[in-house]
Amino acid sequence: MRLEIRSNDRIGISQEILHIFSKYAWDIRAIEVTAGFTYVHVNESYQDSSLIIEQVHLIDGVTSCDEIELMPQERRENHLRTLLNRIPTPIFDLDEAGNILALNQAAIHLIDLPDTKLEGLSISEFIDQDFYGLLQGKGREQSIVFKQDAHIAEVSPVLVEGQVRGALLMLRDMNSLGRQMSLMQAQKEHGLEQIIGQSETIKLLKQQTRRFAQLHLPVLIQGETGTGKELIARGLHQESEQKDAAFLALNCAALPEHLLESELFGYASGAFTGAQKGGKPGLLELADGGTLFLDEIAEMSVYLQAKLLRFLQDYRFRRVGGNREIKVNVRIISATHQNLPQKIEEGRFRADLYYRLNVLNLVLPALRHRGNDIALLAKHFIQSAAIQVNMPAPLIDEASIAELHAYTWPGNIRQLQNILFRLVALNKGEYLSLKDIKQSLAQAAGEMKSVKKSHLRLEYDGEPIIDNKLQGQGIRTQDDKTWANAQAEFEVDLLSRLYPLYPSTRKLAKRLGVSHNKIAMKLKEHGFTSD
Template sequence: MRIEIKVKDRIGISQEILAIFAENRWNIRSLEVVSHFIYVHFMSSKLALIDVQNSLSHRDDIVHCLSVDLLPTQRREAHLKTLLDTIPDPILDIDQNGIIVIINTAAQSLLKELAFTIEGQHIDQYIDQSFQAMLNSSVSNFSLSFLEHSYLADITPIFSEHSSSGVILTLRSMNRVGQHIALIQSREQAEFDNIIGENSAIRLLKSQTLRFSELELPVLISGETGTGKELLARALHNASRRADAPFLALNCAALPENLLESELFGYAPGAFTGAQKGGKPGLFELAETGTIFLDEIAEMSVYLQAKLLRFLQDYKYRRLGGTKELTANVRIISASHQHLPQQIERQLFREDLFYRLNVLNLSIPPLRERPDDIILLAAHFIKMAALQVARKVPTLTEQALAALKTCQWPGNIRQLQNILFRAVALNDSGVIEKSDIDGALSQFSAVDLPISHNTADSVESDNNIVEQLQWSDWHSAQEQFEEDLLKALYPLYPTTRKLAERLKVSHNKIAMKLRKYHIS
């Protein structure tokens, strides 16, 4: 039985009450005293509350004597345990000798197959690293294997009177980490309702994508730059059975070969100079049960193409520098604005990898082939732009709309969005005229260029670009010429290596100039 005694606070009252209990020979299991309150836990099961109340009834310094479920310390412990058990990540309390003291419910759920408890045992029996090495390391988070499963671990020291008394080890599953990364990558809604368009080709594309979402096969999305390939890939993922799992996107043209390889496959501890001490998981681990979107797949090196092909055969891989074979449960969606069969003919893309990736195919039509959808897209982007710049939504004149519909839109939907955002941001009248559209288009004429699937078309576009560039005098022309030239050619040659080959200069010079003019 547990009781709460409220008293009038004065020196010695606790001792007097305990003396009364001692006279009655009542065994006490625990006692807590706080200001104005005395909490007592009696061991005897036969003792009744009325007996205690009668023993104290003659005292006028006692306000009340009530029965309680828990003592304050027990109540705090219960709340703390409830708090720990609501945390979805496994948590282990480990003392300074590596002995597991206590674990939460999430950690217990990992031990269902074990016929014994791990509390009281050494942590080294269940992880692939030395606990003492982790304790001596300056790294507070790293990847490790616990009961043959990979986790990202956070280690938090516990100090008692300026000395370490153990650590708290928190294990985060790769799937949960991947979900957090996916949330950071994009918080935009990516459902089929967000794919704007009533064109017959767009309706067919939506229906095909919806059917493909039910399958577990690789998908290859083709389409010119700016057509919304990633939006379509996200919509496909969100309509699939993997919707609650991570969707992780990686642009294959944005990273050099060695970094791209480590991003995909991860690396083991000490795999190379400068590597994190605890190693690093790759996207194949972080996207477990989810989807990986490989954008600009044509920019992947032949070496990585071979490695990706090997992965797609059985979805098994090893981290860089690692020996343990891992298995990934992911769906691969890839995309490219280039014509991959032509890249195969030029021996820039592996034919066998193409067949692996092109099991299901989606082709997004360019904006110039769906002029009627420009009305819907324009209304959507104008509303978005007005919201961002905190202005009233302007109206679009018939002449301005006609100008939008007659434009070829080499940069597709992305270019249309940029043009309308600029027009709204600079508009003060509340009406967007044709002159506003023409002025915005003129600012992008040297930058937004068509990406053709044909090499001859690309060369012709290349020549047109150079002819369109203009400059005034020698003093101001050189830097302006460099900036315009790089902005114009970079969409056609979207890697520093290709652009350097086109302009017949060093790779380092191109990289330096791109940084100088903030071109990416």
């Protein structure tokens, strides 16, 4: 039985109330006192509450005595427990020895011991490291293994007069952390509707992408630089059943081998000097249940190719420096602009990994092969650029569209977007200037030609050019102009303009009226990649 006793706020009244209970030897379970209120919880075996209430009313200053359902502390605890149970993150309240004082419903579900009283158990029974190590420092995050599964632990020590008297432990699984990272990488959804184009090649690409999205198999995306391989990868993910899970991307060309390895597979505590205490999860763990996109897969070292191949066999791996096998369910989408079969012949890419990654294959068309899509993309990029520079969107006439169509776009969609952004930012009229468009395209073509010539001057068969080494081969530096040098420059210019339009030795040979063997020889001589 619980009673709420209202009274005047005078000295000694609480003692007089307790004296009544003591006089009749009533068993008091709990008592709470605030100004003007005394709350008493007595043993439920006392059925006759009228006697208690009558005796309490005899005390001078008592104005009322009523039964209540809960003590104030019980009411606060119920509200707090309801609040904690609505939080999906497992939360543990621990004492200074690591024993569980309280936990929410998510934590109870995580431990999954229905017939066991969890309060009083040591948290060390469920984690893979010393509890006192978790308490070092003020709130921090670290990777731990809880009941054989990896989690990110957020530890907040409870301090009393500067001394640690316990800790609040919150656990986040790798899936939720991966989803958060996915949202940080892309603030909006990237479905196939984001892909602009009405050409037959794009329509077919979208249809094939939607079919592949329903198959939980590796996909290899191939296409020239700037064709939108990551956009297609995100579209694959958004069209799949895993669309609500994480989509994480990693550029294999952006990191050296050792950093790429730890980024992909994670590392265990103490794996190397400077390693984060508790270790760090890799993208394979964080993308569990979702998709991992490996861009520029051809740039991955042979050593990491072997590790990735081992993972793809049974989707198990170990962190760098770790000894515990981790199994994940993640879809691998890879992409490259390079010729992987040729790299296999050169011994720079594993054939067995190629077949693992190339279960499903998507080939993205170059912009120059997409017909009227150039006009649609141009108008879209003009609108987008105008919004970014906070100015009205200029118009573009048919002559300018025709000029864009005539260009070969070696940098594809990315190059088109960059050129139009620059034109919009500098534009001052109602229309984009045809003259400015021609100048921009001519400048872009000149830059590409300069890159090709620079490559010719600086490299020959992969080695720096030395004049005396190449004297007998008829190739000299610009300071020593010869007929052969001029002819080589002409051939480089001709091949750089025509080879993208006729991307095989036989097609280009037919266009120029020579044998395909001659074309193959010239492509190799000037550093072009032939079929």
